[in-house]
Amino acid sequence: MSDFLILGQIIDFPDAETIRHHKKGAIVVSAAGKIIWSGPSRKLPKEYAKLNALDHGESLVMPGFIDPHIHFPQYRMLAAPGKDLLDWLTRFTFAEEAQFSDSNHAQRAAKIFLSLLLANGTTSASVFCSSHVESVDALFSIAEQFDMMLIAGKTMMDVNAPDGVRDTARQSYDDSNALIERWHGKQRLQYAITPRFAVTSSAEQLQLAGDLLKANPGMIMQTHLSENHAEIAMVAKQFPKARDYTDVYDSFGLLGSSSLFGHGIHLSDVEKTRLAETGSRIIHCPTSNTFLGSGLFNLKAASDAGIKVGLATDIGGGLSYSMLATMAEGYKVAMLNGYKPTIAQMYHMATLGNAECLNIGGNTGSFDEGKWADIIVLNPQATHIQRFRQQLSENIKDTLFSLMMLGDDRSIMATYVAGKRRFRAAVS
Ligand SMILES: [Zn+2]
Known part of the structure; x- marks a missing residue:
């Protein structure tokens, strides 16, 4: 495995008050499975621009x-x-x-x-x-x-x-x-x-x-x-x-x-x-x-x-x-x-x-550099009712709220552990 990029709507929660959200965001994952960089795609340092990318489009990319x-x-x-x-x-x-x-x-x-x-x-x-x-x-x-x-x-x-x-x-x-x-x-x-x-x-x-x-x-x-x-x-x-x-x-x-x-x-x-x-x-x-x-x-x-x-x-x-x-x-x-x-x-x-x-916050749980790339990809429109409900969502807060209230395992598109994809939803 070599260094690679994960692209999508990048979201994490550095504290109980903050939603850190990049609508077009990127995470750089090292060959060893750690996060080297994360942030808005437009600020991606040049040296990473040519890495292979897994593009999750509009899907939400969050810490596992x-x-x-x-x-x-x-x-x-x-x-x-x-x-x-x-x-x-x-x-x-x-x-x-x-x-x-x-x-x-x-x-x-x-x-x-x-x-x-x-x-x-x-x-x-x-x-x-x-x-x-x-x-x-x-x-x-x-x-x-x-x-x-x-x-x-x-x-x-x-x-x-x-x-x-x-x-x-x-x-x-x-x-x-x-x-x-x-x-x-x-x-x-x-x-x-x-x-x-x-x-x-x-x-x-x-x-x-x-x-x-x-x-x-x-x-x-x-x-x-x-x-x-x-x-x-x-x-x-x-x-x-x-x-x-x-x-x-x-x-x-x-x-x-x-x-x-x-x-x-x-x-x-x-x-x-x-x-x-x-x-x-x-x-x-x-x-x-x-x-x-x-x-x-x-x-x-x-x-x-x-x-x-x-x-x-x-x-x-x-x-x-x-x-x-x-x-x-x-x-x-x-x-x-x-x-x-x-x-x-x-x-x-x-x-x-x-x-x-669990005293492991220094190693996982958010997208700060140096942490393990434990990452999930979520689809907030995985079911019929979620799709209709999201038509009413005007901002990321509401998207996340309705995902929380209506979501379950059907919302999980992919799960990465230490940078390796260990689960991928069957394509419907
Ligand atoms: Zn118990």
């Missing part, structure tokens, strides 16, 4: 989406009709996850899972695997072939889970260490310390998760927090000495600026303050929250408290791999809380904002 909370072993179990979180977990989820002790099953699933991410324009993710090392090995080995910036970890759970998915505290610690040794820092891969949530971990296991984080400062730690009232009640019973749910994780050293807490819907002001002062992130998963009836996350209240918030699909509690559909649901949940997010804010969350939550 980033999904900071998704479950690989739930890749096909979307729309399982649970009554609530705990019923959904025990009746459907654990049985499906148990299959990932079989490495052949895990390998087949990893190919499908990562292909689905790419077909939805998602170029990076932070992923919960199952409790089996086989699932992590399978996922990382395929992500490595795709050059993806992928973060993943073995789910740790030693209590309140059936045979087949339950580990022990010591085994989860040893497995995590072996996986860190094998994968962390290999190409663009990073390991994440992954206790599922306080309900399925003993104090000993959470302590060992804290030890892993202490031994690997800056490594992502991902778990769930305050998703559902029955869950919160169970945690209070299991950890009677803790002040609240957040304090359970805090007491084991699990808060901090590389810690991701999925959901965080029903937090007290004390908990929000503690999350904010430790730099901990909340990952909002709106399609999962509405599907499981978990509650309406208050984006504005969390942001006002000083917490950095990411936006994720939470497949398979979530109902769509599409970050466009996830943004639309996040928008609706915010509106139900009386807050109207801006268009730049939602797209920024799904791209650079999520990258910053």
Whole structure:
């Protein structure tokens, strides 16, 4: 591969207020898959003018989406009709996850899972695997072939889970260490310390998760927090000495600026303050929250408290791999809380904002020079209704708004990872 040009309507979101848009824009991608230059075509430096160009015309060229909370072993179990979180977990989820002790099953699933991410324009993710090392090995080995910036970890759970998915505290610690040794820092891969949530971990296991984080400062730690009232009640019973749910994780050293807490819907002001002062992130998963009836996350209240918030699909509690559909649901949940997010804010969350939550914002998430060329091409007129709706769009803001509200995987025309095209929509 040699240096080349990507042409189209170039759009990225350097902060939550800004849409950087070049109607006729260009990105120069190096042979090594990094962005050398981006901007309006008329300002393209002469030395790049003769490079081979992939011209996407009027299509929108944006940074790849980033999904900071998704479950690989739930890749096909979307729309399982649970009554609530705990019923959904025990009746459907654990049985499906148990299959990932079989490495052949895990390998087949990893190919499908990562292909689905790419077909939805998602170029990076932070992923919960199952409790089996086989699932992590399978996922990382395929992500490595795709050059993806992928973060993943073995789910740790030693209590309140059936045979087949339950580990022990010591085994989860040893497995995590072996996986860190094998994968962390290999190409663009990073390991994440992954206790599922306080309900399925003993104090000993959470302590060992804290030890892993202490031994690997800056490594992502991902778990769930305050998703559902029955869950919160169970945690209070299991950890009677803790002040609240957040304090359970805090007491084991699990808060901090590389810690991701999925959901965080029903937090007290004390908990929000503690999350904010430790730099901990909340990952909002709106399609999962509405599907499981978990509650309406208050984006504005969390942001006002000083917490950095990411936006994720939470497949398979979530109902769509599409970050466009996830943004639309996040928008609706915010509106139900009386807050109207801006268009730049939602797209920024799904791209650079999520990258910053994962501490990879220096490498991906926007078109700044030196970053990896993780790029998607979108057609805002992919369906009949979108085509008619776009007849009313008078500016890029409205084009992006209606794309967010009406778009899904059909809007994704191409996905580039580190400069290589890894997905291309069938030409209709
Ligand atoms: Zn989750």
